[in-house]
Amino acid sequence: MHRLESAGGIVINVYETEDGVVFDMSQLECDALRSYADGLLTDPKDPFVELLRSQGLVVGDAPVPHLAALLQAFSQATKVLTAWVVAPAGCRRATFFVGPHSAVVSRCDEGGLYAGEDDLLSVWSIDSAQLRETFFELSALGEPSGDGIVPTAVPEVLFSALERGDDTKILVEVPKAAREIAEIIDSEIDEATGTFWADVADDSWVGLAVRVVDAAEYPSLEGESWRLIGTSEEVCEVLAGVEFTELYPDEVPLLADKDGEFWAAVASSSPEVLWEDVEDVLAE
Secondary structure (H helix, E strand, O other), rough: EEEEEEEOOOEEEEEOOOOOOOOEHHHHHHHHHHHHHHHOOOOOOOHHHHHHHHHHEOOOOEEEEEHHHHHHHHHHHEEEEEEEEEEEEEEEEEEEEOOEEEEEEEEEEOOOOOOOOOOOEEEEEHHHHHHHHHHHHHHHOOOOOOOOOOEEEEEEEHHHHHHHHHHHHHHHHHHHHHHHHHHOOOOOOOOHHHHHHHHOOOOOEEEEEEEEEEEEOOOOOOEEEEEEEEEEEEEEEEEHHHHHHHHHOOOEEOOOOOOOEEEEEEEEHHHHHHHHHHHHHHHH
């Protein structure tokens, strides 16, 4: 194991796992590593370059093989896929720097949707063929069917909280909205929908916010976005009102606000459907 310490006292550990060679570092070090991969840190006296050399990760001007693989994946990335998982037990951010042949995975436990310099990361490279499997593993939505939920209107604040990555508001608003919905929905009309919202109200849920941007735009996340909420039984996509009417022009969701105020909706989905949409954007 290499131990790589910055001037700020942050230690980067490099170790082997079944996933390959993993680098533990802060977001600040990860950003510096991306700059190094892109050829933006060329001064041999740069503190970060000296740090890499002092640990034997760069010999002369050449990175050692396991670092070279990571740098190559960073330099070839054209898209950045961010998946932020939030649940009553905690949250996690997984960021994928995706290129044609490989991707860099950056995992941050307890991290928010938007990266902070002091976030602690585990970083490793994977083959592009492993991207789908790794995304599913880190998104933690499991394999629910998503077949039973009928389109259901929910308070717009739930959509906004997932879209902004506001974990504090999500943890308050999700169960609050679920309790209101569970009380109104007649389970005889759609038992799966009633059960879904009852499970959410009982804190048995996980939310997922997904963004895809061009690598040149990162760390901005103003790109394509998806928002899902799931239980052990079902997964629903949370949609803005306009998104809902475009996707379901003939559907009138339950509980739509009769006063015409802004609302969001959930509709049946699944991790597989989500991935098909994400994959289309990654291929653009």
